[in-house]
Amino acid sequence: MSPKNHKVRVGISIGDFNGIGPEIIMKSLADKTITDFFTPVIFGSGKLFTYQKNIFKLNVNFNYINEASQAQPGKLNMVNLVKENSIVELGTPTEESTKMAIDSLEAATEALLKGEIDVLVTAPINKDEMVKMGFKHPGHTGYFEEKFNKKGLMFLVTDDLKVAVSTHHIPIAQVAENISKEKIKKQIRVLNQTLIEDFNISRPKIAVLGLNPHSGDGGVIGNEEIEIISPAIKELSDNGILAFGPFPADSFFQPSKYKSFDAVLAMYHDQGLAPFKTLAYEEGVNYTAGLPFIRTSPDHGVAYDIAGKNIADEQSFTEAIFTAIKIFKNRSEYNDLMSNRMQPRKMVVDNGIDEDLPDETDA
Numbered sequence: 001m002s003p004k005n006h007k008v009r010v011g012i013s014i015g016d017f018n019g020i021g022p023e024i025i026m027k028s029l030a031d032k033t034i035t036d037f038f039t040p041v042i043f044g045s046g047k048l049f050t051y052q053k054n055i056f057k058l059n060v061n062f063n064y065i066n067e068a069s070q071a072q073p074g075k076l077n078m079v080n081l082v083k084e085n086s087i088v089e090l091g092t093p094t095e096e097s098t099k100m101a102i103d104s105l106e107a108a109t110e111a112l113l114k115g116e117i118d119v120l121v122t123a124p125i126n127k128d129e130m131v132k133m134g135f136k137h138p139g140h141t142g143y144f145e146e147k148f149n150k151k152g153l154m155f156l157v158t159d160d161l162k163v164a165v166s167t168h169h170i171p172i173a174q175v176a177e178n179i180s181k182e183k184i185k186k187q188i189r190v191l192n193q194t195l196i197e198d199f200n201i202s203r204p205k206i207a208v209l210g211l212n213p214h215s216g217d218g219g220v221i222g223n224e225e226i227e228i229i230s231p232a233i234k235e236l237s238d239n240g241i242l243a244f245g246p247f248p249a250d251s252f253f254q255p256s257k258y259k260s261f262d263a264v265l266a267m268y269h270d271q272g273l274a275p276f277k278t279l280a281y282e283e284g285v286n287y288t289a290g291l292p293f294i295r296t297s298p299d300h301g302v303a304y305d306i307a308g309k310n311i312a313d314e315q316s317f318t319e320a321i322f323t324a325i326k327i328f329k330n331r332s333e334y335n336d337l338m339s340n341r342m343q344p345r346k347m348v349v350d351n352g353i354d355e356d357l358p359d360e361t362d363a
Contacts, residue, residue, distance in 0.1 A: 019307050148293060181229075
């Protein structure tokens, strides 16, 4: 089916239901025309969402199904994972809310692998509580890397600002030992390819930040820029990838600089996410680049401090939904284009026999 005519099936995992997950999900889906644009498939609990929609006085109605393959266009579909009542303690993580967050994520991921949904949007989770219950990863990215058997890249995006991070949920003391020339080269290649395939940028320009203050000041404040980052950039530049840097992080995030590039690779979590969330907090989206499936999320956490107060802003979650849809369509069109370019063409020669000719790109 052509991506232009396909109504994208958007899977939604609910995160920790004692945080703001159900609130921002329902607020994002409250507009009656929303199903004109995509087919939502929530992996949660009907009784739980009914209880919370009454708290927030939201006029949303769900189509309850047993599995994602039963989702109907034009409806807010709910895969009813738990049919019993749930004990809700808004603002406090509990064993029950943590277990449902894990169950929702696993069910949604399984549906994604089966092709029952097209993309997955994940509501915020409590990583610490999930790890205590046996979840093996300190976040979504590691989980999806294991499930899809491929390395992903944490990539925060808006229309104007796109920031990836080389290392993410590790202690700051371990950052230097977790970067290498080969790793940075792979990450820049992933970033370059996702900008082409998923964001329709034909010749991406990528800025790379230094690890140390002032990018090491020529080795005075560290050698990682000289020994690791600069050689990685040079090798990629020599092979046609438009990578530049390393730039000092303290002065990079001003419009005159970052707007000259299509994306930025930061060396560690806070180096990239602190300026990103300052500049684009309400509209920012977390996208896991480099995976065979599309997963996005809002760029904020569970927000227990405001859970139940009906003041959570759904904009980032809404942006996450529509970013996932846009990426799905961009990627589908790119794959169709590349497939058509690789198809052999036929021409009639003067003996009247059709002969296959290679595409021009193969000549």
